[in-house]
Amino acid sequence: MQLGAFSVSLAVKDIAASAVFYEKLGFSRFGGDITQNWLILKNGDTVIGLFQDMFEKNMLTFNPGWNQDAEAVDPFTDVRDIQRELKAKGLEFVSEADEGTKGPASFMVLDPDGNPVLFDQHV
Secondary structure, X not given: OOOOEEEEEEEEOOHHHHHHHHHHOOOEEEXXXXXXXXXXXXXXXXXXXXXXXXXXXXXXXXXXXXXXXXOEOOOOOOHHXXXXXXXXXXXXXXXXXOOOOOOOEEEEEEOOOOOEEEEEEOO
């Protein structure tokens, strides 16, 4: 099971201040739109997302079908296949992907400590 690109999505209070802070750490803007309160920053292969007023908690994010440069990869494990495998292993879901669809979809689970883990496929 290939989970795809990995990033940490941070729930921030002030996206402009957070962007300045992480840019001082060597991150560069890679995607997103600060006017929409979200940015994607990158330092080498490390990717973080800054999200103001979008999420309650920080979360781990996997993007099936993407590499760390947000480029499509083929082949890849579809998010619905990952969901089916995790269901078979007994995981409980916060949200689920519609298994009757193809293309972009997402689902979310919580780890044992309540940390959200998002699987968000864009291809």
